[in-house]
Amino acid sequence: MAANNQQRLYDIVPIPNKGTGVIATQDIAKGTRIMAEKPLFIVPTNVMERGNQVVEKHLTEKLKTLDKDQQRAFLSLHNCHGTTFSPFLAICKTNMLGLGSPPVGGGLFIEASRINHACNPNTQNSWNSRISRETIHAVRDIKKGEEITISYIGHFAPYVERQSILKIKFNFDCACELCSLPPDQRRASDERLATIHRLDQAILSAGSNVQLGLGMVRRMLSLLDDEGTYNSQVYRAYYDAFQMMAATDDKARAGELIRMALEHARTVEGNDSETVKNFERLAANPTRHMAWGLYGRKKTQETAPADKDSRAFKTWLWME
Ligand SMILES: C[S@@+](CC[C@H](N)C(=O)[O-])C[C@H]1O[C@@H](n2cnc3c(N)ncnc32)[C@H](O)[C@@H]1O
Helix, strand or coil: CCCCCCCCCEEEEEECCCEEEEEECCCECCCCEEEEECCCEEEEHHHHCCCHHHHHHHHHHHHHCCCHHHHHHHHCCCCCCCCCCCHHHHHHHHHCEEECCCCCEEEECCCHHHCEECCCCCEEEEEECCCCEEEEEECCCECCCCECEECCCCCCCCHHHHHHHHHHHHCCCCCCCCCCCCHHHHHHHHHHHHHHHHHHHHHHHHCCCHHHHHHHHHHHHHHHHHHCCCCHHHHHHHHHHHHHHHHCCCHHHHHHHHHHHHHHHHHHHCCCCHHHHHHHHHHHCHHHCCCCCCCCCCCCCCCCCCCCCCHHHHHHHCCC
């Protein structure tokens, strides 16, 4: 589903204790594209790596290329760093969104940069290099009046670490739903996040022991579900499982897994994303994956059980 310009799904308004933020002006279904915004300008990674002075110079040059309204819009963006940095740099550090993974740079946006943070947000922000826009997709159903949120930090950090990163980088104490859980539920969430992180690191080390690897992916997906997290991590997990099946020449399971990855990627990034195009190519012919048959060509004859919802299907898919 694409964002429709005639029917803006959001408004930019004051939010108590957060400055400005973005709220839904109508109910928004999971998978909906809420924004697709071109950056005011981009600071490439190789510029950022050269330090603040170089970035400052780059910003000054970029600002000169903007028209007056755009310059005003840039200067009106929030600065959470006070006088620690020069004004341009401080605005940049407060509002820049990483473009891609690994990022090709950071983008400054008039509207997307107004979206506040939540540790388990209701949208996924992604850089779509095919349309040169930052897209914001609902990862769950959002109610009219609900604040639209993204995550400013990587996945899986526990409560204390999240608080510390957000304080240092963005100068606020996070009181989002996840951070406001009662202590026992917060502990349970921290444990789930730590296990997800461990599994994420360990999955590829399962090597040719694909049964072990698939078990890890299955557990990770179940923990993400328990945590109520439905972001790019979900399609990455399915894609890891697909790669294992590709490496063992298992066309039936590889086909099922890449279709699952594709379905999730469409929801959180939209049909036009680079990831989706890549997954579509692999779903049409899984043997195109560069690791196809890496662990030997045992040529599985098995086909997927016909009933996709059955317990038997899941047992078969995850080799349980
Ligand atoms: C990228 S800006 C977001 C838009 C900003 N609220 C504004 O007024 O333009 C980041 C800043 O917003 C505020 N912010 C973002 N998420 C927040 C949250 N969950 N709680 C409190 N403040 C938040 C912090 O001041 C942070 O430095």
